[in-house]
């Protein structure tokens with residue numbers, strides 16, 4: 429056998445043996461919440477389409493109109509000829525929404541993080557990451573070639589200790605954290621992290637992939653009812669609550685200008701298709717018009733945690749940590765038998781020993797189905 433296939437098969441056998449093998453399952457999404465998988469109709473609690481906007485008629489219509497007007501693809505990098513006129517409209521909307529001077533849209537959230545961090549930090553720099561930061565934040569930090577240090581989850585004291593020890597040996601320092609943590613659903617202490625960053629002349633960046641559209645009246649994790657934490661680098665994605673595709677950074681005008689000149693994932697990658705950009709603009713319109721609708725996923729998640737007797741949800745993401753991979757897979761199968769799709773999340777997505785069911789709640793999940801799921805979880809999984 430060719431050594432290449434032997435290598436692949438060896439790796440796969442090892443993953444299977446550790447219950448870490450993954451397969452792509454064909455999933456037909458009927459609407460915002462129902463899916464067809466392997467000839468079964470299931471109510472999905474495993475989708476980041478928190479506001480069900482991927483299926484919203486006005487948003488689909490905006491995408492169709494953009495294709496009619498501008499074509500199916502953008503044809504080149506934004507720096508060449510791919511910068512169709514919809515980009516400027518979306519960037520102005522995002523900056524206004526996040527109260528920053530400017531914004532820059534990237535091809536995806538992953539491309540944003542792997543472009544932004546190396547554009548700010550070089551080999552003499554320091555990057556401090558919350559240990560539960562998303563994989564693409566780690567990837568961006570590694571690409572920067574700076575020194576990477578992780579602080580314990582949401583532990584500002586630990587971050588302070590690391591800055592006290594390392595900051596003086598580096599020209600620039602960046603602190604990066606998820607705003608809403610993708611696998612845990614809790615929220616970063618952005619106000620304390622910002623104060624810490626300012627104390628050590630470090631820059632704070634939040635990844636609000638799971639915050640925009642669903643917390644802070646839809647504006648994200650740096651906003652609450654009466655206050656706003658002025659995080660200087662607010663990154664996020666258009667692929668979750670916004671229901672489209674693409675990533676963004678909201679920041680000062682000079683930082684955004686720097687991205688257009690130095691972020692390699694922006695410069696050397698084709699611009700987003702016009703349909704994705706138009707859909708995102710329509711979604712922002714809707715969220716701004718209907719902040720109460722943006723609050724529904726969190727309300728539904730709280731109703732679930734109350735009934736399942738779990739700690740109160742802080743976002744639409746609710747983890748049920750089981751620990752062992754095999755047991756997590758079998759819990760997921762048991763819920764599937766009951767008609768629910770709740771995908772098992774295993775290492776390396778989450779730390780070893782913390783395999784879990786990750787439930788996501790959306791605006792259109794019916795209350796009676798949430799109650800039934802909570803009862804099953806309480807009686808069968810948590811008993």
Ligand SMILES: Cc1ncc(COP(=O)(O)O)c(C=O)c1O
Nearest residue numbers: 536537538562610635637665667
């Ligand atoms: C916290 C976080 N950041 C970034 C990303 C990447 O965004 P995208 O899917 O747009 O590449 C994701 C999810 O995929 C995420 O959960």
